[in-house]
Amino acid sequence: MIKKLKRTVVFILKLALFASLFGIFFGIFGINNPWLFNLSRTTGVTMVTFVVLGIALMSVYGGYSIGSTKSKPIVHSMALATIMTDLVTHLQLSIMNTSEKNNDHFVYETPHLLLLVMALQILVIVFFAYFGNYVYFSLEPPERCCVISSSRQSLGNIIPKVQRFKKQYEIDEIIRYDDPNILDVILRSNTVFLYDVPIKERNDLISFCYQTQKNIYYNFETIDVVSQGAKYVTLDDKSLVMYTAKDLTMEQRIVKRLTDLAVSLVGLIVTSPIMLGCAIAIKLDDGGKVFYKQKRLTKYGRVFEVYKFRTMKEENSVHKSVTENDDRITRVGKVLRKFRLDELPQLLNILYGDMTVVGPRPEMLENVEKYTEELPEFSYRLRMKAGLTGLAQISGKYNTSPKDKLVMDLMYIENYSIWRDFKLIFQTITVFLKASESTEAFHKEELYDFDNGRERDRKPGEKEEENGGK
Template sequence: MKHLIGKLERTIVFVLKTCLYAALFISFFGIMGIDNPQLLRFSRTSGVTMLTFVVAGLGMTAAYGRYDIGKRKSKPIISSIGLATLITDIVTYIELSIMNTNPANNTEFKFESIGLFFIVVAVQVMCITVFTYGGNWIYFTLYDPERCCIVTSSRESFLQISHAIDVFRKQYRICEVKDYQADDLYEAVLRCDTVFLYDVPIKERTELIEYCYRNMRSIYFSPEISDIVEINSKHVILDDISLINLPVKELSVEQRFMKRFMDIIFSAAAIVMTSPIWLICAAAIKIDDGGKVFFKQKRATKDGKVFEVYKFRTMKENVKNYSSVADDDRITSVGKILRKYRLDEFPQFLNILFGDMSLVGPRPEMLENVYLYTKEYPEFAYRLRVKAGLTGYAQIAGKYNTTPKYKLILDLMYIENYSILKDIKLVLQTLIVFFKPDSTEAFDDSYYTEHVAKFAEFLDANWKQSEE
């Protein structure tokens, strides 16, 4: 039965996805074809332009995310597909303008039908919005949330993972909460469809994973450092013995050359293109309080090398130096705007050009934080195996207030899966950060009412002793 439901689910998603992508394709060529009839008949222009649209669209959706209704919330899907479609439209539109530069149309280059282009974008945004909200509505009308069992080791761990699950309450419904040492743990697992193993010791976690696998239960578990190392493992056979090989992960000579080449080209181009924004930011800071425009701070990069990172100053001068917090009164009025739109980070293109940083990599931490985090998590030093970056996987997938341990996990995933294509993808995905809600989000009332209150008595009975 589950197999049939899974096939029906994939069919529904495939049909909706096909209709959406067809609508985006038809809207571009149907509307742009009003002033460019050659797009609506067999011609070299239509063939090349349509191929450009398809190839660019496939590349952009691979970078930003596909139409994965039932897996993600509607707004992130709209943001990712909308951005992918906009870039695809721009690339195709420029290609069309180039194709139309010929003796039969335009003797010199010019942008074609700019008004129609904006209409295309507006129509496509409406299509994406309707298909995303409508698709998720259809999906969650047909499919109930998965019955979930949380297996963890403390009240604090339960609060963390249940809050994360509650954000996706349409996908998951918490039905069981168990301490990993509970006597009736395996019976609870069988009563659910999906099991979340969070903060469970590796030995017990391994036993639970084997049990869930044997009984066809989906599994989510929080990774440890050893799990990250195994991501790039290779299966080898010596004689007839199967082994897992974990090769030492270092950038090859050609990878280091390409990464540095991309850093120089991109940072130099970014400095030139954003120079007007630099002037506006500098003038705003000066007008605000008359203080220094730039702020320098010692940070750590590859192999623990210390360098000075450049930023636009967003805090008052001569104040204590520590990581910003919510409602930080050290931040100036101009600084709040610069931070909100990440404009204070622009001077770091100089650090990239000078070779202190890379375009993509773990964000450089304050020296004080490096000391504190490494003291609590010795593995935090592994982040220093590569050059610090302006953007990285932890910045895109995580939040500003992501804990040091989870930042470490995300950064190690990047280090262990490095490739030039991964860097390009992360650079493109950095634009998504601007569409993400504020990182300092609080628990909502329904979370407390539905989950914490529901399991309060159970939590008190199971973890009261550990809290004492």
Template structure:
């Protein structure tokens, strides 16, 4: 049975995706058709509504994420698809209400059938949950965990990688751990289905990549600055010489004007819309211990310029200034809720309005952390090539306790791929952060999740270890 499924797996998944997406569309059309007769027969209303749903749906799927079972766990897929469907339904619903306005006057526009819209969303949510869990179940019924060889440089790096891999036990099973300096690593690569390369120098990684390609072995590796430059380079043929061209440049004046205009408009609109949360959050902080409502802290932004970032206070007053750790007793009771829901960061809209920060960009680190991280990782200062942001790629894909190097890589990917459209996409994706339970996961100093031991390879000469 599994052999036959493997042969036609691509066709199988295309069929499942087609059924899934059509089911979401039909749920909206059939339910909204109860009060819109044009959706119950072949008509202009049906054609435009279906076209709108399909086009807008594809757009928001590209923003939030597709039905990629086997690659992601069920809950992240559910969150992404739910947000995509909500946005699609709202846009399609507004288009349908406009078409139902027979009198050509804006004053005749009405939002009817809101109850049916809510019912459609509920039915679609059930479909999303069912297809997400059933899809992952079927995928792992067909596929066994990949036998993985991990090639790294130290126990610390192994711990970091395994901590993430253990959350995907159905996808990956570690069969061997190898020091990249070990001359026998080619043998381990040949025996594996998948190779993870983490924190290995670029010059040493080259041979590993070639061997993986030679033996048809899947490869995952964490990028370095050189990889980011190459990834964002353009193809260029000089006469008949094939080259990659990477132009290192700052934002254009037009981009600066548009980005700043977006910052002002968004900070004002979101500031007004979120004002009830500001008020309730401020009251909770004040009533808890009577201390100050706002917390101010010096942070670094573009070119190392310093400014005071604003947050609703989530810790006890007069505490040491250092990153939050797991089970940190400095955090107050209302502070835990404010941090989990990100309400504590709403005052940073004032920083955006003032121009200290931008809406999308690298998160501003504490001055102490910037110094420590830069000493360990000199490239960390490259993050200061762009103004600090309220949200960004590292905040959406990463966590509070993401390693400095991984934060750097994600921030550099954003800086090098910057565009206004990318900013708009990241603003929409920020909603995912509110749904992720581990997005505010703190640093765990006693991380003992790694059951694998890294053995550093030592060159032997004349029977003695050096």
């Protein structure tokens, strides 16, 4: 009953929000364009444009996802989608007003009204985001959860992530996957988190959760990535899962390369003033070189030199990942890294064909060697050309673990489509809105005890005991 009520509430709130955004746009612009209030083909085309484009962009950016997303990201996604919808619809409005009755030539009409519309819409979005989540979580308390894992280190990887969503989940119990009381713990919970549990035991636990109708979250392994790229087939009357080795078709390669050329050329032209400002700031800061070149890996392990704005002191540009409070980063470098501006010169790499717009990030040679030793599957991401943006760059952070980055990259490769590329290009804008999160550096390791789930620091010289983990 509660679930049906929540679905109804969410639908009503979505409808009310979209109607408000629609009403603000056409209500304000209708003052100077009274024809918008009349039933006509022109009015219909303009309104359909707003509705269709608005729904499509909200789908791209995540939409009004109350109950599953925090309020701030909802504001970001809805604001981006609405602003882009406003810009296109307003441009169409200006074009339609180019006629004998209105303007004899094209005029970009009343931009000040467009700013007013956007400001009012953002206020409405903020209200609906916070009010929507408040109503949603007032209907039902957080789900009672248990976390099942293999080691204290693994708990340190998953528990802080779950605790960021305290309105959704309340961790009641933490237990090892081989504890004899594990089935009783699952029965007492609404939701089960399985993290770094060996495959055989994980499958058994998933089967039990499915049998007892528990919500399940578990981390990806290679077999899960393969299944994402597979499909159900029947041979005679035998049900099978079919996976076929993937590579881009000729048509996909042509479209992808043409997209790369178009985006890199337009990007270089549009961002040239920003790049000039970055270059001047770097030069004024310490007088050193503006650009920095570093060897990276791309498709099939080919080595190339990636271009970046220099963000570190020249005498300390050691090839290793940035850590928290890293003193190698310059004052200007901190700003460039925060807003990903140091990546702009890679548009040249895309133009030359060394990189693509969307694809796995090109890792440093040193990191690839280290990660591949610990995680042999890491080399699988080299099946596609390295990219400026991608699923791992948008959904992950700088300090996201190599394994999680690998999963995101492989998910992109296995589910590749031209539409997905365009969707990720549009979603890249959201990276700038969460700059402080996406550029977090690597920090100290967190450990949790199984008996009470409390965080503690590892003692000097103490080694992590897997006790049967993978």
